[in-house]
Amino acid sequence: MIITEQKEFDEILRSLKGHERVFLLGCGICAATWSTGGEKETREMAARLAEAGKDCTGWIVTEEATCDVRTTRRLLKRNKEQVGLADVLLVLACGAGVQTVASLVDVPVYPALNTLFLARLQNLSVCDERCRLCGECILAETAAICPVALCPKGLMNGPCGGYEDGKCEVDRERDCAWVAIYERMETLGQLEQFTVIHEPKDWSKMRHPGFINKRDKKALGRG
Numbered sequence: 001m002i003i004t005e006q007k008e009f010d011e012i013l014r015s016l017k018g019h020e021r022v023f024l025l026g027c028g029i030c031a032a033t034w035s036t037g038g039e040k041e042t043r044e045m046a047a048r049l050a051e052a053g054k055d056c057t058g059w060i061v062t063e064e065a066t067c068d069v070r071t072t073r074r075l076l077k078r079n080k081e082q083v084g085l086a087d088v089l090l091v092l093a094c095g096a097g098v099q100t101v102a103s104l105v106d107v108p109v110y111p112a113l114n115t116l117f118l119a120r121l122q123n124l125s126v127c128d129e130r131c132r133l134c135g136e137c138i139l140a141e142t143a144a145i146c147p148v149a150l151c152p153k154g155l156m157n158g159p160c161g162g163y164e165d166g167k168c169e170v171d172r173e174r175d176c177a178w179v180a181i182y183e184r185m186e187t188l189g190q191l192e193q194f195t196v197i198h199e200p201k202d203w204s205k206m207r208h209p210g211f212i213n214k215r216d217k218k219a220l221g222r223g
């Protein structure tokens, strides 16, 4: 899940300076689950903006992910009267969602959230980063625990000399990723894998900006 946080209200107001009529759009998937941009938060944001003197022409929350151009386009069309009255759109979604909306309308679009990381959701209050989107997943070699995301040094062969009682030297509150990998391999009866030396990571696989066209077999290396 993509983790977001709400921006300070003052920052949102600054970004809306010079605009009077605002339409709000929340995301019904990640931002709703993490309570940063679901129905409740979008409605509350509309009320705060109204209190601050803005004219809220309406608000909606996408049922699908806001970053899906197809469904967000349909939703904006269904609400075109309220959207058309606005001179700015405020989006409570991740950065990809904000840019999706911006690609579909001809008025300024601003983010109400900061986008933080890709996480495992432990419960509705706790999540932890689990993947840095490195483009070459090595979880098969690390007992399904990611050292790229969980080791602050991103070590491919660990642990380093700084761990103590299973805790990381960079942050003693956190478990050392490589101790966790060792312990899981031990549980799985795969300890022989722990002594395998991993080659340096090929960071060229981490492609930015990422782009994929599944219909283009050549681009996928299958042509």
Ligand code: SF4
Residues within 6 Å of the ligand: 130, 131, 132, 133, 134, 135, 136, 137, 138, 139, 146, 147, 148, 149
């Ligand atoms: S190895 Fe790369 S793709 Fe796999 S979980 Fe870690 S960061 Fe994500």
Ligand code: SF4
Residues within 6 Å of the ligand: 150, 151, 152, 153, 154, 155, 158, 159, 160, 161, 162, 163, 164, 167, 168, 169, 170, 175, 176, 177, 178, 179
């Ligand atoms: S103590 Fe473990 S998690 Fe922390 S930097 Fe060293 S190897 Fe990485």
